Amino acid sequence: MKLSPQEILPHRDPFLFIDEILEADEHHTVAKRVFTPDHFFFKGHFPDYPVVPGVILIETMAQAGGAGLGQAGIIPLGSRFVLATIEKAKFRSQVRPGDEAIISIENVRISQMVLRQKGTITVDGTVAAEASWMCILVKGED
Secondary structure (H helix, E strand, O other): OOOOHHHHOOOOOOOOOOOEEEEEOOOEEEEEEEOOOOOHHHHOOOOOOOOOOHHHHHHHHHHHHHHHHHHOOOOOOOOEEEEEEEEEEEEOOOOOOOOEEEEEEEEEEEOOOEEEEEEEEEEOOEEEEEEEEEEEEEOOOO
C-alpha cells in the first residue's frame, strides 16, 4: 500500500519537503518535491534571485530517505530520526521556485539505531545537490 509522506514522517508544514514517494525498497528510494514560489525561505534567501538553501536540500534528501524506509516497511511507521552527520555535501546547480526536484536515495547501512544513506537531487536531469549522511533512529511515541 502506498502511503503519503504525511503518513510516514513526523514533519509538517512548513518543514515537510517531500510531495510523493515514487519508489521505495530496501536498497533505494526515489521521491519528488516541487519547490513552489510560496515556500517560506524564498522571502529572505536572496529575494531578488530566490534559490532553495543548501541546508533545505540536505533536509529534503534526509526526509526522502526516511520516508522511503517507512514506505518499504524497513523502519516502523512513527519512527523519528535525526541527522547525526552530513558528509560530502556538494551543491552543483541551483534549485529555484517552481522546480521539480527528483530525490534519489541509496541505503548504505540500516540498523535498529542508525541509518546511513547517500543521495542526489536532480532538476530536469541535472544534478543540483548530493550528499551522504547518517541519522540516529529514535523509536518515539507521542
